[in-house]
Amino acid sequence: MASKAVKTLITPLGKENPVFVQILGICSTLAVTNKLENTIVMVLGVIFTTTLSSFTFSILRKVIPARIRMMVETLIIATYVIIVDIVLKAYMPEIWQQLGPYVGLIITNCIVMGRMEAFAASNPPGLSLIDGLASGIGYGYVLLIIAFFRELLGSGTILGFSVFGDWWTNWSIMVMAPGAFFVLAIFIWVVKGRMEE
Amino acid sequence: MNGELLPAAVFFGSIFTGNILLSNYLGMCSFLSVSKEIKTSTGLGAAVIFVMAVTSLLNWIVYHYLLIPLGLEYLRFIVFIVVIAAFVQLVEMIIERVSEGLYAALGIFLPLITVNCAILGVSLFMVIRDYSLVNSFFFGLGSGIGWFLAIIAMAGIRKKISGAKIPKGLEGPGITLIIAGMMALAFMGFSGMINIT
Numbered sequence: 001m002a003s004k005a006v007k008t009l010i011t012p013l014g015k016e017n018p019v020f021v022q023i024l025g026i027c028s029t030l031a032v033t034n035k036l037e038n039t040i041v042m043v044l045g046v047i048f049t050t051t052l053s054s055f056t057f058s059i060l061r062k063v064i065p066a067r068i069r070m071m072v073e074t075l076i077i078a079t080y081v082i083i084v085d086i087v088l089k090a091y092m093p094e095i096w097q098q099l100g101p102y103v104g105l106i107i108t109n110c111i112v113m114g115r116m117e118a119f120a121a122s123n124p125p126g127l128s129l130i131d132g133l134a135s136g137i138g139y140g141y142v143l144l145i146i147a148f149f150r151e152l153l154g155s156g157t158i159l160g161f162s163v164f165g166d167w168w169t170n171w172s173i174m175v176m177a178p179g180a181f182f183v184l185a186i187f188i189w190v191v192k193g194r195m196e197e
Numbered sequence: 198m199n200g201e202l203l204p205a206a207v208f209f210g211s212i213f214t215g216n217i218l219l220s221n222y223l224g225m226c227s228f229l230s231v232s233k234e235i236k237t238s239t240g241l242g243a244a245v246i247f248v249m250a251v252t253s254l255l256n257w258i259v260y261h262y263l264l265i266p267l268g269l270e271y272l273r274f275i276v277f278i279v280v281i282a283a284f285v286q287l288v289e290m291i292i293e294r295v296s297e298g299l300y301a302a303l304g305i306f307l308p309l310i311t312v313n314c315a316i317l318g319v320s321l322f323m324v325i326r327d328y329s330l331v332n333s334f335f336f337g338l339g340s341g342i343g344w345f346l347a348i349i350a351m352a353g354i355r356k357k358i359s360g361a362k363i364p365k366g367l368e369g370p371g372i373t374l375i376i377a378g379m380m381a382l383a384f385m386g387f388s389g390m391i392n393i394t
Contacts, residue, residue, distance in 0.1 A: 023370045026225040078275040101321035108314035177220045181378030192366035
């Protein structure tokens, strides 16, 4: 039991990582990573949602009729996302403004529903909770790495603090749309190249 | 503040300057997995245009005539996703009865659309940007056409490079993301023409 829990915790961090192996949840990966601060908030929101949604769905898995399963899943996710949205709006209005629609889009983030379908539907609540948490973290650290490079190269700062000083010319492409695609592509390239070895 | 925007400006702006896929990264999941063939891309793209245009209209009506008078704006995530899911289900049933040819062409793509974040994203952007009813419809239609254009272009490019030698780690999602980045660069050439945000 204990070893299974550990395994459940570790696989989404490496060889079954939702972002760079399964290529899920890319939308928000790209959209929120131009500033590290926003990314941290977004990641916490996703971890919260995916952990609790998997847990809730796992508890209910035997009473939900198969035909309306998807609908129930969506409603569970949406409920948690609304909680995240309201909390952010109340305590961090500035970041909430910058994240804009992307908080709501956690609902359609394939990772959350993917884990519910693939894992929580056939496993007990405890393990599902761990799986949700691990998938959230596996997703989160990739986002943080990407956001780190995008903010560093694009604005010369980390979390708003200047790193390079005046001589640095900002690569403004990095904070714009194409930069996100390139950084993620390079990240996948590096990771896949290492995995082959 | 967007009350004065002309519908035509919103329409062209959402196709080119603010392309939902290339500047807001929405709908990446299905974009990456479906863009292997031009034929399937066309089918999915057409379904997206149709669903996006209609659901943005429906969601505008629901939001302004139901949620705002009742003071339930915070429920919009759940309501929007239910409207989208219900609409997609309805269309699927109608198409199945009415036209077999159309069902064969579009039917299989419809379930995929419910979880396409671009659809929900359009509805959320429409609320945040405070569009009027007419503008919302044109925003939905334009975004759908923009997404269609992007996925067709990507399918075409992927077909061209299918015989090319690609570094091992970049095969599949990696190279697709790099191409998407280049397309986003090209589309950035339109920016400044119309500002719809």
